[in-house]
Amino acid sequence: MATAASLSASASGTVPARIGDSEFDRDTAVVRREPGVHDTELSAGWTIFGAVNGGYLLAVVGRALADTLPHSDPFTVSAHYLTASRPGPAVIRTDVVRDGRSLSTGQASLFQYDDEGREVERIRVLASYGDLDALPDDVRTTAEPPAIPPVEHCFGAEDAPGEGPVPGGSPIAERLFLKLDPATLGWALGQPSGKGEMRGWFGLADGRDADPLSLLLAVDALPPTAFELGLMGWVPTVELTVHIRCRPAPGPVRVSITTRNLAGGFLEEDAEVWDSAGRLVAQSRQLARALKS
Amino acid sequence: MATAASLSASASGTVPARIGDSEFDRDTAVVRREPGVHDTELSAGWTIFGAVNGGYLLAVVGRALADTLPHSDPFTVSAHYLTASRPGPAVIRTDVVRDGRSLSTGQASLFQYDDEGREVERIRVLASYGDLDALPDDVRTTAEPPAIPPVEHCFGAEDAPGEGPVPGGSPIAERLFLKLDPATLGWALGQPSGKGEMRGWFGLADGRDADPLSLLLAVDALPPTAFELGLMGWVPTVELTVHIRCRPAPGPVRVSITTRNLAGGFLEEDAEVWDSAGRLVAQSRQLARALKS
Numbered sequence: 001m002a003t004a005a006s007l008s009a010s011a012s013g014t015v016p017a018r019i020g021d022s023e024f025d026r027d028t029a030v031v032r033r034e035p036g037v038h039d040t041e042l043s044a045g046w047t048i049f050g051a052v053n054g055g056y057l058l059a060v061v062g063r064a065l066a067d068t069l070p071h072s073d074p075f076t077v078s079a080h081y082l083t084a085s086r087p088g089p090a091v092i093r094t095d096v097v098r099d100g101r102s103l104s105t106g107q108a109s110l111f112q113y114d115d116e117g118r119e120v121e122r123i124r125v126l127a128s129y130g131d132l133d134a135l136p137d138d139v140r141t142t143a144e145p146p147a148i149p150p151v152e153h154c155f156g157a158e159d160a161p162g163e164g165p166v167p168g169g170s171p172i173a174e175r176l177f178l179k180l181d182p183a184t185l186g187w188a189l190g191q192p193s194g195k196g197e198m199r200g201w202f203g204l205a206d207g208r209d210a211d212p213l214s215l216l217l218a219v220d221a222l223p224p225t226a227f228e229l230g231l232m233g234w235v236p237t238v239e240l241t242v243h244i245r246c247r248p249a250p251g252p253v254r255v256s257i258t259t260r261n262l263a264g265g266f267l268e269e270d271a272e273v274w275d276s277a278g279r280l281v282a283q284s285r286q287l288a289r290a291l292k293s
Numbered sequence: 294m295a296t297a298a299s300l301s302a303s304a305s306g307t308v309p310a311r312i313g314d315s316e317f318d319r320d321t322a323v324v325r326r327e328p329g330v331h332d333t334e335l336s337a338g339w340t341i342f343g344a345v346n347g348g349y350l351l352a353v354v355g356r357a358l359a360d361t362l363p364h365s366d367p368f369t370v371s372a373h374y375l376t377a378s379r380p381g382p383a384v385i386r387t388d389v390v391r392d393g394r395s396l397s398t399g400q401a402s403l404f405q406y407d408d409e410g411r412e413v414e415r416i417r418v419l420a421s422y423g424d425l426d427a428l429p430d431d432v433r434t435t436a437e438p439p440a441i442p443p444v445e446h447c448f449g450a451e452d453a454p455g456e457g458p459v460p461g462g463s464p465i466a467e468r469l470f471l472k473l474d475p476a477t478l479g480w481a482l483g484q485p486s487g488k489g490e491m492r493g494w495f496g497l498a499d500g501r502d503a504d505p506l507s508l509l510l511a512v513d514a515l516p517p518t519a520f521e522l523g524l525m526g527w528v529p530t531v532e533l534t535v536h537i538r539c540r541p542a543p544g545p546v547r548v549s550i551t552t553r554n555l556a557g558g559f560l561e562e563d564a565e566v567w568d569s570a571g572r573l574v575a576q577s578r579q580l581a582r583a584l585k586s
Contacts, residue, residue: 075559076532076580078371080398080419082391097417098375103531105373107417124390124400126373126419128531135557140522142489143553196435229433238396238421239369241534243561243580245554260436261538261573264428266368268536268576280554283561285578287369287536 016207023175023206024214028056030064036094038064042112044087046217048170052085054237054286055220056172059213061108061125064092066213069104071129073212078126078241085112085122103130132212132247145274146256151201154179160188176221177203177252187227196225196259196267203252210248210275218255219271219284225259226267226290233291235267240286251276265290309500316468316499317507321349323357329387331357335405337380339510341463345378347530347579348513349465352506354401354418357385359506362397364422366505371419371534378405378415396423425505425540438567439549444494447472453481469514470496470545480520489518489552489560496545503541503568511548512564512577518552519560519583526584528560533579544569558583 017023027045030038046056058079066072090112097105105128111119148154157173180200186193202218203210210218219242224235254274259267267290273282310316320338323331339349351372359365383405390398398421404412441447450466473493479486495511496503503511512535517528547567552560560583566575 076373078373078419078532078534080369080371080390080421082398097373097414105375105417121390124398124419126371126417128373132557135559137557139556141554141556239371239419239534239536241371241532241578243532243578245556245559260434261576262433262435263538263573264425264430264432266428266538280556283554283578285534285536285576 017204019209019211022204022208024204024208024217028060028063028213030060030067030092032067036068038067038092038094040090040092042085042087042090044171045175046172047087048172050086052087053172053217053220054081054240055217057085057110057123058125058220058240058242059216061092061110061123062127062213062216064094065106065108065125065127065129068094069096069106069129070099071104071131073130073132074127074216074242074244075103075130076128076241076243077216078239080124080239081237082121082123088112090122091119102134103128132244139279141280143272143280145278146199146254146272148181148199148201148254148256151179151252154181154200155185156180172221175205177205178222180222184228187232192228192230194229196229196262197257198222198225198228199254199256201252202255209250210253212244212247215244215248215273215282216242218253218273219282220286222255222257225257225269229259229262231290235288235290238287238289240284242282242284244282246275246279246281248275248281249277249279253281262290310497312502312504315497315501317497317501317510321353321356321506323353323360323385325360329361331360331385331387333383333385335378335380335383337464338468339465340380341465343379345380346465346510346513347374347533348510350378350403350416351418351513351533351535352509354385354403354416355420355506355509357387358399358401358418358420358422361387362389362399362422363392364397364424366423366425367420367509367535367537368396368423369421369534369536370509371532373417373532374530375414375416381405383415384412395427396421425537432572434573436565436573438571439492439547439565441474441492441494441547441549444472444545447474447493448478449473465514468498470494470498471515473515477521480525485521485523487522489522489555490550491515491518491521492547492549494545495548502543503546505537505540508537508541508566508575509535511546511566512575513579515548515550518550518562522552522555524583528581528583531580531582533577535575535577537575539572539574541568541574542570542572546574555583
């Protein structure tokens with residue numbers, strides 16, 4: 001099966017990036033200033049219409065937590081989004097809440113600076129970390145992978161006629177390998193299906209394989225299900241909880257997102273991420289505002 | 294349709310309790326010692342085999358947050374369970390993280406005391422609150438209520454022959470009105486279905502109607518889906534996120550819980566709560582440890 005790495009490599013003639021040495025790793029890097037304090041720079045490369053992608057932001061915070069906690073793999077991460085982030089400098093302040101044998105829990109806040117240089121909190125996170133490689137390998141998953149056509153029958157922004165629906169507004173699209181199921185692309189042709197679904201193949205444009213931190217990005221990197229529900233406006237995330245259940249195998253992952261409860265100006269997005277070995281490696285749910293378009 | 298209130302009332306000959314003056318309200322009461330600090334007593338009445346129910350614990354913390362934040366209804370609540378609570382005194386420390394126009398965010402920790410009187414953190418919560426009554430009433434929910442038989446064809450602990458599967462170990466069962474779908478009761482007869490499902494009718498034994506805080510209890514008050522998967526041991530919650538989407542109508546609610554990803558010693562439980570008006574009033578997901586029985 002074609003992998004993101006091989007597809008990207010053949011497209012650009014370059015060697016796929018490796019975990020630890022890739023665009024995603026460089027743009028989510030954090031520098032420890034002192035214990036519990038990390039400096040970082042939020043990249044403009046992971047924005048859409050000027051807004052920093054929520055999953056990218058969560059991955060940056062997740063990296064600081066991995067550097068702070070005794071365990072390095074996120075198991076369950078809960079994030080409340082407070083104010084809109086923008087590209088530029090940021091500081092992450094972390095605390096160890098509980099240091100356990102197989103799981104530890106931490107809290108982290110990312111701040112940016114206002115015109116007077118005061119810290120303004122963008123996101124606050126509670127997370128429990130563990131060691132994914134220490135988990136027993138009994139798997140009794142009854143969930144089934146999503147039915148997504150083969151990658152060569154799916155479509156990305158680069159396949160859209162002309163400039164596509166988001167001309168000039170989507171730097172993040174250049175950093176992702178994203179091929180969507182045409183059954184969830186009606187919105188791009190002005191014919192939303194009316195079903196709250198979005199799914200497709202996901203990877204990173206430079207061919208880097210997925211890892212637990214990039215899964216935090218993957219669950220929030222597809223277009224909003226709201227587009228297929230006929231709502232074309234902004235759908236800001238209020239809260240996002242991600243469970244990382246397995247270290248993903250190499251190659252692209254399949255992401256399937258479902259909305260079943262659009263009501264009262266809010267909606268939920270349930271995301272599942274399946275790796276090339278057929279494992280359900282991540283599950284998430286976010287609560288988002290469905291602002292009238 | 295029979296309501297919890299009318300069934301309880303006819304069974305006991307008493308008037309159903311009201312929201313604000315009920316067993317649940319008394320046992321989740323918090324007393325403000327000073328801004329940001331509330332004292333409480335965790336009741337032995339909401340335990341099973343000595344363990345304080347996680348949803349009850351979350352409701353206690355939720356009440357302190359409602360007293361602290363400018364908005365009084367939980368919208369999305371994320372909780373990480375740190376150490377096991379026990380009946381007895383506790384203190385809740387809350388902070389306002391963000392004070393917004395339609396949503397505000399807070400953080401809360403509940404502590405109990407060790408033998409030296411030092412505070413030991415039991416649970417840490419991040420939550421965003423709003424005003425459920427201010428939401429527009431457009432409802433485009435596509436989810437369907439669970440197919441649960443009428444309440445008179447469902448079964449509770451009081452219907453079990455003899456002492457039932459949890460003799461003397463379940464004070465919480467006396468405080469709940471819980472009638473389970475017989476299709477999810479195979480475990481009680483030594484014949485677990487093998488399907489990660491648990492569902493039934495839920496209310497409070499004294500007839501008090503549901504409200505946003507009691508929904509935090511409802512999502513964690515049914516027997517574990519693990520029982521139907523043949524795992525009869527303890528299934529401790531690591532993390533629980535609840536979305537409250539609507540103020541519930543009077544009467545019993547239907548709770549449906551599903552597990553689809555039992556793997557590596559962990560499982561997720563997805564709960565939905567539907568009110569008597571057919572609204573999907575709450576959705577939650579928890580990550581729990583599936584310890585070998």
